[in-house]
Amino acid sequence: xxxxxxxxxxxxxxxxxxxxxxxxxxxxxxxxxxxxxxxxxxxxxxxxxxxxxxxxxxxxxxxxxxxxxxxxxxxxxxxxxxxxxxxxxxxxxxxxxxxxxxxxxxxxxxxxxxxxxxxxxxxxxxxxxxxxxxxxxxxxxxxxxxxxxxxxxxxxxxxxxxxxxxxxxxxxxxxxxxxxxxxxxxxxxxxxxxxxxxxxxxxxxxxxxxxxxxxxxxxxxxxxx
Ligand SMILES: Nc1ncnc2c1ncn2[C@@H]1O[C@H](COP(=O)(O)OP(=O)(O)O)[C@@H](O)[C@H]1O
Ligand SMILES: [Mg+2]
Numbered sequence: 001x002x003x004x005x006x007x008x009x010x011x012x013x014x015x016x017x018x019x020x021x022x023x024x025x026x027x028x029x030x031x032x033x034x035x036x037x038x039x040x041x042x043x044x045x046x047x048x049x050x051x052x053x054x055x056x057x058x059x060x061x062x063x064x065x066x067x068x069x070x071x072x073x074x075x076x077x078x079x080x081x082x083x084x085x086x087x088x089x090x091x092x093x094x095x096x097x098x099x100x101x102x103x104x105x106x107x108x109x110x111x112x113x114x115x116x117x118x119x120x121x122x123x124x125x126x127x128x129x130x131x132x133x134x135x136x137x138x139x140x141x142x143x144x145x146x147x148x149x150x151x152x153x154x155x156x157x158x159x160x161x162x163x164x165x166x167x168x169x170x171x172x173x174x175x176x177x178x179x180x181x182x183x184x185x186x187x188x189x190x191x192x193x194x195x196x197x198x199x200x201x202x203x204x205x206x207x208x209x210x211x212x213x214x215x216x217x218x219x220x221x222x223x224x225x
Contacts, residue, residue, distance in 0.1 A: 002115035002124065008093025013059065015066035016118070030211060031067040034182070035074065037208055038158065043179030045159040046208060047081075051194035052165045055186035056213035058087045061162035064182075068158055069122035077114070077154050080127040081161040081174065083134035088162055089126035092117070101129025104142045110149040123154065134164065135173040147177060166201050180208035187214050 009017035018024055038044060048061045058080075065078035080088035080100060089096065096115050098108035117124045125146075131137050150159060161178060164170045175181060181202060185195065 002094045002096040005093030012091045015063045027067045045178045047161045047163050047178040048182045049163045049171045050184040051198050065160045075121045075157045077123045077157045077159045079125040079161045082164045083131040084164045086127040100127035135170045138174045175205045180206040184211045
């Protein structure tokens with residue numbers, strides 16, 4: 001089990017330390033819609049992305065993973081796959097040992113970078129190291145081996161991958177390895193032209209849904225279509 005600092009969770013609006021009832025309700029709706037869509041296709045892995053940095057990919061990935069893990073009979077593995085700006089551990093107030101970057105560099109084994117987090121139903125693979133050649137790392141042999149171990153060790157877990165934005169080729173590189181993609185759109189921040197481009201890039205992938213983050217309307221703070 002990794003150690004977690006609950007004041008960090010509260011400051012970062014990370015579940016379960018979220019008091020805002022509107023936000024809680026929105027995450028539950030997001031969780032349930034996603035569960036239904038995954039079950040309908042017998043899918044189990046999801047990549048979370050957006051058009052640029054700071055739109056809420058990491059916060060959405062974490063809160064979705066925690067909300068899913070709170071559902072009875074649902075187990076989740078959350079993987080920090082943003083090798084350019086890894087932030088899952090920081091947002092979750094996690095202090096732990098080796099992470100994904102150490103594994104990718106051959107300095108840790110797969111089982112050493114999987115941490116139980118908060119409940120038995122949530123495993124996190126955190127990262128603190130950044131890589132200039134991130135897309136090559138994502139398509140490399142170590143990464144393929146990690147996916148194999150995740151499937152072998154956690155055959156019934158849903159797997160959420162927090163990815164970089166669509167501005168690099170990381171998502172294109174990794175998309176064939178996941179069942180579906182969730183696109184985070186930040187109201188007032190995501191530009192229309194970037195969205196049009198995103199639609200083209202995502203064209204060949206299975207788009208599971210669009211999450212509207214930072215909505216000005218209280219009842220829509222975190223909506224899902
Ligand atoms: N709906 C939200 N409510 C409050 N803070 C948010 C919300 N969405 C994002 N943030 C904050 O905005 C910053 C960027 O979010 P993050 O999830 O790290 O974005 P990304 O992963 O897309 O770069 C973080 O500090 C995060 O806590
Ligand atoms: Mg992020």
